[in-house]
Amino acid sequence: xxxxxxxxxxxxxxxxxxxAGVAKRYxxxxxxxxxxxxxxxxxxxxxxxxxxxxxxxxxxxKAWAGFERPSRGxxxxxxxxxxxxxxxxxxxxxxxPQTPTLYRDLRVEEHLTLAMTLRRGFDRDLARRRLDDLxxxxxxxxxxxxxxxxxxxxxxxxIGTRAPVLxxxxxxxxxxPLARREFLYILExxxxxxxxxxxxxxxxVSDVEQACDRLVVLGAGRKLLxxxxxxxxxxxxxxxxxxxxxxxxxxxxxxxxxxxxxxTLVDVSGGIDPGVPMREALxxxxxxxxLAAGRPxxxxxxxxxxxxx
Amino acid sequence: MRTTTWxxxxxxxxxFAMLAASATAFVIGALFLVWLHFGPAADCRAASLQPNxxxxxxxxxxxxxxQYALPVQLGADFIGLTGVGLPLIAALLLAAPLIAVELxxxxxxxxxxxxxxxxxxxxxxxxxxxxxxxxxxxxxxLLTDWLTADLLIRGSPWESLSNYDSRGAMIAARTFLxxxxxxxxxxxxxxxxxxxxxxxxxxxxxxxxITIENQGINRANMVVLANDPSTGMYGESDLYIExxxxxxxxxxxxxxxxxxxxxxxxSPEYQATYRDVSLGIPASQAGAVVxxxxxFYTGPGVVLLLLTLVIVERRRPYLS
Numbered sequence: 001x002x003x004x005x006x007x008x009x010x011x012x013x014x015x016x017x018x019x020a021g022v023a024k025r026y027x028x029x030x031x032x033x034x035x036x037x038x039x040x041x042x043x044x045x046x047x048x049x050x051x052x053x054x055x056x057x058x059x060x061x062k063a064w065a066g067f068e069r070p071s072r073g074x075x076x077x078x079x080x081x082x083x084x085x086x087x088x089x090x091x092x093x094x095x096x097p098q099t100p101t102l103y104r105d106l107r108v109e110e111h112l113t114l115a116m117t118l119r120r121g122f123d124r125d126l127a128r129r130r131l132d133d134l135x136x137x138x139x140x141x142x143x144x145x146x147x148x149x150x151x152x153x154x155x156x157x158x159i160g161t162r163a164p165v166l167x168x169x170x171x172x173x174x175x176x177p178l179a180r181r182e183f184l185y186i187l188e189x190x191x192x193x194x195x196x197x198x199x200x201x202x203x204x205v206s207d208v209e210q211a212c213d214r215l216v217v218l219g220a221g222r223k224l225l226x227x228x229x230x231x232x233x234x235x236x237x238x239x240x241x242x243x244x245x246x247x248x249x250x251x252x253x254x255x256x257x258x259x260x261x262x263x264t265l266v267d268v269s270g271g272i273d274p275g276v277p278m279r280e281a282l283x284x285x286x287x288x289x290x291l292a293a294g295r296p297x298x299x300x301x302x303x304x305x306x307x308x309x
Numbered sequence: 310m311r312t313t314t315w316x317x318x319x320x321x322x323x324x325f326a327m328l329a330a331s332a333t334a335f336v337i338g339a340l341f342l343v344w345l346h347f348g349p350a351a352d353c354r355a356a357s358l359q360p361n362x363x364x365x366x367x368x369x370x371x372x373x374x375x376q377y378a379l380p381v382q383l384g385a386d387f388i389g390l391t392g393v394g395l396p397l398i399a400a401l402l403l404a405a406p407l408i409a410v411e412l413x414x415x416x417x418x419x420x421x422x423x424x425x426x427x428x429x430x431x432x433x434x435x436x437x438x439x440x441x442x443x444x445x446x447x448x449x450x451l452l453t454d455w456l457t458a459d460l461l462i463r464g465s466p467w468e469s470l471s472n473y474d475s476r477g478a479m480i481a482a483r484t485f486l487x488x489x490x491x492x493x494x495x496x497x498x499x500x501x502x503x504x505x506x507x508x509x510x511x512x513x514x515x516x517x518x519i520t521i522e523n524q525g526i527n528r529a530n531m532v533v534l535a536n537d538p539s540t541g542m543y544g545e546s547d548l549y550i551e552x553x554x555x556x557x558x559x560x561x562x563x564x565x566x567x568x569x570x571x572x573x574x575x576s577p578e579y580q581a582t583y584r585d586v587s588l589g590i591p592a593s594q595a596g597a598v599v600x601x602x603x604x605f606y607t608g609p610g611v612v613l614l615l616l617t618l619v620i621v622e623r624r625r626p627y628l629s
Contacts, residue, residue, distance in 0.1 A: 026629070065422060067625055087426050095422040101415040103320055110316060117313050118423040118430060154419070161423065 016165055016197045017041035017064055021073035023221075024059050033059040035221035036073070041199050041214075043164075046191055048208040048229075049201040050287055051218035052294045057201040058098060060218070061169045064199075065095045077165060094158030098170040098201075100150035102142035108153055109138040115157050127160030130186055148179025155183060159190050166190070166198040172207055180204070184211040203291065205284045217287070219294015224252075229283065235269040237278035238285045248273045253293035265289025313433050321410070324403030328441055331395040335448050338391060341384040342455050350377040351459075358463070360539075381460075388456045392449040393475050396484040400442035401512075404491025405504040407438055408621065412499030417626035431621050435614065439488050446484030450477045462545050469546035470595045474520075478599055482606035487512045489610035489617070496620040499628050519605045527598070531588040533562070546592035555586045562586070 017040070024034040034056040041047045049057050062068040063075045066082035066089055074081055082089035102111060108131065116122045131138065136149050136156075145153065151171045158166055168187070172180045188211050190196050200212060208215060208229065215232050217225040225232060242254035242262045248271040254264040265285055266278065281289075318325050345351065353374030357367070408431075411417035424430035453476030454466040462469050466477065473479065487508070494508035495501070531550045534543035543549055554563045563583075572579055590598055 067418075067421075067627075090422065091425075093422065095418070097415065097418050099415065101417075101419045103416050103419075104414070105322065106316070106319055110319065113312060114316050114420070115423050117316065118420060118425070120425060122423075157419070157423070 013042050013044065015040040016043045016078055017199060018076045019060060019063070019073065020075075022060065022063060022070045022075055023072040024056070024063065024068060025071050032056075032071075032221045034063075034070070034218075037218070037221070037223050039216060039223060039226065041197060041216075043197050044191065044195050045214050046187065046198045046200060046212045047214040047216055048212035049199055049216050049218065050203055050208065050290070051224075052203070052291050054220075055218040055294050056221045057218055058169050061095075061167050061199065061201055064089075064165075065093060065167055066090055092163055092165050094161040094163040094166045096151070096154045096158050096166070096168045096171040098173060100142075100147065100154055102145075102150055102153060104143040105141060107139055107141050108136060108145070111142065111153060111157060112138075112160065115160060119161050121162060123160045123162050126162070127156040130156040130159055130190075133186070134182055146179070148175045148183070151175060151179070151183055152186070155186060159186070159196075162194070164196060166196055168198060168200045170201045172202055172204065177206075180207060181210065187211060203287070205287055208287065209283055215283075215286070217290035217294065219290065220296070224290050224293055225286075232286050233281055233283050235267060236281035236286050236289065237266045237268050237272065238281050238289075239264045239266055239276055239278050244276065246273045246276060252289045255288045255292040263288075265292075310433075314437060317434055317437055320416075321403065321407060324399075324406060324438075325441075327402045328399045328445060331391070331399045331445055332448070334387075334391045334395060335445070335452060338384075338388040338452050341388065342452065342459065345381065345384065345459050346455075350374070350381055353377060354459070385456055385460060388452050389475075392453040392456070393480060396442060396446040396449045396480055397487050397512075399445055400438075400484045400488040401491050401505060401509055403442060404438050404488040405495045405508045406501045407434055407492060407495055408617070409495035409499055409501045409504040412495075412624075412626065412628060413501055415627050421626040427621050428618065431618065435492060435617070438492065439485065439614075442488045443481050443485050446481035447478075449484075450480040453477065453480065464546060464592075468595050469592050470548035470590055470598060471546050473548070473595065473599055474602075478603050479606075482603040482610075483512075483516065486515060486606045486610040486613075489613035490515070492617045493613040493620070496617045496624070499624075515609050516606075519602065523602055523605065526601070527590055530594075531590060534587045534589050534591060536587075543587040543589065544592055546595070547587075548590040548592075548598070549587055550589040551587075553586055553588055554583045557582060557584055562588070 019037050019039040022034050022037045023032055025032040033054070037056070037060060049060070051057050059068055063070050064077055064082065066086045069083050077089040077092045080089040080092065103114070106114065112124050112127050115127070116124055128138065131153065134152050136145070136152055142150060142153065154171065166187070172183060175183065184207060187198060187200070191198055200207070202208060213229055215225060215227055215229050216223065227235065236252070240261065240263060242264050244251055244264055244266070246266065250267040250270065252265040252267055254262050257263050263285070265281065265288070272278065353370060356370045411420065420430055421427055457469070457472055457476055458466045462471050490508040490512040491504065494504040494511065498504045498507060527548065527550060533555065534547045534549065536542060537544045554565065554568060555561070556563065568583070
């Protein structure tokens, strides 16, 4: 099945990426990277996939890209299982990996030529325009580009495929704030113009705030949160301290604030306990709370470390 | 196709530079052979091959041609070494990193996420490397054939078993095996140095196995070699394996151990009963022997290439 961006746009809101009961275990000695994840990413959205290191973000993205076969469950890209029809699924995907994987000795222009030889319908002009917008020279070898420029070249190549789905596996890790902003600007522009769907793995709050309209949090291989960004922020409150007994609401997790104090994120979608003083949550609080929830015992380890000094 | 080829060459410059250097060495070798064939040294060889030369005439020819002995020896050694060795080295250095470097540096992630199929990515690369390295092997084979024809035998090198194991089609076939082993090792291990070591070891092991098997087949098929009347020995193009003794009356072939204990080869009685014979493969079988060996080398090579396709199809595009 071939789905063009126009089809995707017309089916705005329909699930584009689905994961059903996906589990992945790399070895028996290690905890599973994914443990029964169900997820749907809808068309025309930029979804942030957030979680601590080892939460399974990359594994999930690589499963959709057809690189990591789930031990259990299924993944689909526009209804195509990449492990039954790898190339059918791959044709729908533009993939940007965590670390730039450009050919060091090839010039930027040659990367676009390479992409043309490999992918039918690769839109070289579109990719070129994206690079021109950022003043990235086409005649320079990839190893002479900064990390941010290399990430931009990868994104331009992914965009040039005109694939309806972009899988972005922490492409912003290690980039300076300006490079991150430019990257996200190009990403947003692409989604707006072409109706593309993007899944962006990141743990940076400002990235999610700038570009994403949905937030999915993974922790210890499980899905902890899957909400629109605005809904997620509205559904949580923050309480100082961590020894909480709530009449209403659910404690998500406690985490350190910037001054070393302890805050607790509370899910108030079921109601707010009037007896406990709370402040409204910021997106940062929501992300920190769920990142901490994905790393059980972290606060205890920090306390033990402080006590031991 | 031209664009794809150019990009592959740009991506693997070191290996292709090695290939170009080998080709240059072969051009130098070919120039030497032209000199050997058409230059003054050729006159010396032609003169020495004239029939019924007296000792004095042979001495005169040797004295006149002494000045060419060293350059001829050096040139022959150069072709012998480069013709046999360079195709194998170039095949290993080009083939083993071809896939391994992409997996090691992660560029396979980019390429495989873009490619229509992994096979469509791999086949042009594989074909280019195999065609170029086998082409280099063919060139090395032709040079060593030519050298053999000019220095060692009188007839066609393709109808001769003289040094057949280190020249001609055997070099091309071995190069194919090494290239296939390199591609296989690279796809399997995904790291350049281990791929080079494993591919070299694998090709050497298969080559050793083929040599042992070939020797067994040759022994099983050896016959009494006819003597060349001009030398009284087996022909220069025959493949000699061993000497035995033939019972003249019955034609039975005996090993030296099977002779009676007190046999005296110088006695008239012995000479009336037995004659020494050389056993081996006659030159008339050269084609069959060479092509059998070529099949022995290309068979495992084809299997390794198919396995490479399967591995690339199934493996991750990065090191886990």
